[in-house]
Amino acid sequence: MEALKLEQVVKQYGEKTAVNQISLKVSEGEIYGLLGANGAGKTTTMRMVLGLIYPDEGKILYNGKTFNSELQRIMGYLPEERGLYPKVKISDQITYLAQLRGMSRSEADKSLRYWLDRFEVPEYYNKKIEELSKGNQQKMGFIAAVVHKPQILILDEAFSGLDPVNVELLKDTVKELRDQGTSILFSTHRMEHVEELCRNITILDRSNTVVQGEIREIKKGYPREQVLLRTPGEVSGLESIAGVTAVKRQERGYLLTISEIEAAQRILQQAIGQGEVEHFEIKEPTLNQIFIRAVGESHE
Numbered sequence: 001m002e003a004l005k006l007e008q009v010v011k012q013y014g015e016k017t018a019v020n021q022i023s024l025k026v027s028e029g030e031i032y033g034l035l036g037a038n039g040a041g042k043t044t045t046m047r048m049v050l051g052l053i054y055p056d057e058g059k060i061l062y063n064g065k066t067f068n069s070e071l072q073r074i075m076g077y078l079p080e081e082r083g084l085y086p087k088v089k090i091s092d093q094i095t096y097l098a099q100l101r102g103m104s105r106s107e108a109d110k111s112l113r114y115w116l117d118r119f120e121v122p123e124y125y126n127k128k129i130e131e132l133s134k135g136n137q138q139k140m141g142f143i144a145a146v147v148h149k150p151q152i153l154i155l156d157e158a159f160s161g162l163d164p165v166n167v168e169l170l171k172d173t174v175k176e177l178r179d180q181g182t183s184i185l186f187s188t189h190r191m192e193h194v195e196e197l198c199r200n201i202t203i204l205d206r207s208n209t210v211v212q213g214e215i216r217e218i219k220k221g222y223p224r225e226q227v228l229l230r231t232p233g234e235v236s237g238l239e240s241i242a243g244v245t246a247v248k249r250q251e252r253g254y255l256l257t258i259s260e261i262e263a264a265q266r267i268l269q270q271a272i273g274q275g276e277v278e279h280f281e282i283k284e285p286t287l288n289q290i291f292i293r294a295v296g297e298s299h300e
């Protein structure tokens with residue numbers, strides 16, 4: 001049974017449909033990517049899952065059951081905008097939040113100390129949020145979302161404002177939580193993070209689902225139209241090969257765009273005919289390219 005299941009969920013704000021019939025399933029121990037352009041309906045969907053707002057139509061099921069207030073104990077949320085109070089001591093507010101979600105004071109304190117140690121900032125225990133940098137505030141928001149060991153974790157732009165070292169730290173943490181069985185609904189505009197973390201995704205565009213499924217399968221449905229060629233020297237005549245529509249010179253070779261897969265063999269032959277080939281690759285489309293294409297197409 002899925003930890004989280006949305007069936008044909010609709011949310012209206014007056015005349016405006018913010019989310020139009022979204023359906024998706026998140027298994028136990030899965031990171032599920034919820035993607036979309038600005039205003040596509042991601043935050044609205046997450047807020048419905050959290051029970052902060054109610055769907056106008058459709059169903060949301062948690063381990064097969066509909067929402068009840070007890071469920072708040074098993075859910076954790078890192079909102080896109082910071083949700084912690086700037087002037088309250090970190091230990092006070094995070095242990096308070098954990099207690100609201102069913103932990104005892106001492107369990108909450110132990111869990112907070114574990115996370116502060118894990119992020120190598122035990123000294124933040126006595127600090128206020130306003131005393132921290134933006135990135136470190138984001139890390140405290142993350143701790144507030146996971147301190148009570150939620151089974152369902154909702155992360156809205158979890159890595160925004162973090163430097164590359166902290167992005168890696170949080171990514172590793174998210175993977176670890178997944179491996180421990182947490183079901184994670186993950187929203188971001190950074191496609192490379194989705195490629196690394198998620199198996200299944202939904203791409204929303206202006207409240208509608210435009211792409212859905214396993215990333216590996218989705219990619220098979222898009223043509224492979226880029227060829228990477230690395231050669232020590234120059235290769236002439238690439239532009240005039242049949243099926244080649246663009247040639248970009250790169251640091252150590254070329255990135256070519258092709259309109260038919262047969263053009264790839266012709267490129268390879270042309271390059272071999274003129275000397276050594278260090279690397280040749282027909283690239284599968286990136287999620288970034290798929291996103292731009294899917295969202296672009298739905299606007300046409």
Ligand SMILES: Nc1ncnc2c1ncn2[C@@H]1O[C@H](COP(=O)(O)OP(=O)(O)OP(=O)(O)O)[C@@H](O)[C@H]1O
Pocket residue numbers: 013016017018036037038039040041042043044045080
């Ligand atoms: N409280 C509200 N009242 C009226 N309209 C709303 C409300 N909240 C969201 N909307 C509208 O619903 C649509 C979806 O918004 P939502 O915040 O879910 O998008 P999003 O995908 O999270 O966008 P972003 O990537 O910019 O965070 C938008 O058109 C937004 O203007």
